[in-house]
Amino acid sequence: MPLKMRKNRSPAPACPLSDCMAYLSGAWTPNILWYLASGPRRFSELRVDIPLVSAKVLTQRLRDLEERGVVLRRVMPTSPPSVEYSLSDLGREFLPVIEQIVAGGLRLKAAPSPGMAPGTGPEGLPQG
Secondary structure (H helix, E strand, C coil): CCCCCCCCCCCCCCCHHHHHHHHCCCCCHHHHHHHHCCCCEEHHHHHHHCCCCCHHHHHHHHHHHHHCCCEEEEEECCCCCEEEEEECHHHHHCHHHHHHHHHHHHHHHHCCCCCCCCCECCCCCECC
8 A cells, every 4th residue: 555645844835955055056066165265266276176176177167156146257467367266245155054064074074984883983993
């Protein structure tokens, strides 16, 4: 006998999380926001900050974030011209969320793995 479908009792008719995540979608987006949190960065600096991202993907993500109003792109009047990226006011609104994700990641990294003996660290070595 099939189970009866339960009614959705969430407070909002549409999930606001989906709207928020639409701004953060795409590989490397949280990393880009994390590194721009400390101040403006040039493309080459972001490539050093995030060495595993390809130039093509980084370019796509920066363009997407600029179109969504999360990142600002500023052409510097230098010779040769250089471009600097920074967070917009909207982009800075995501920082508390990114910081909480980082804090959670650090806690998970420090926590013993399931099945590990109590009092041992991530490598299985005794703590303290």
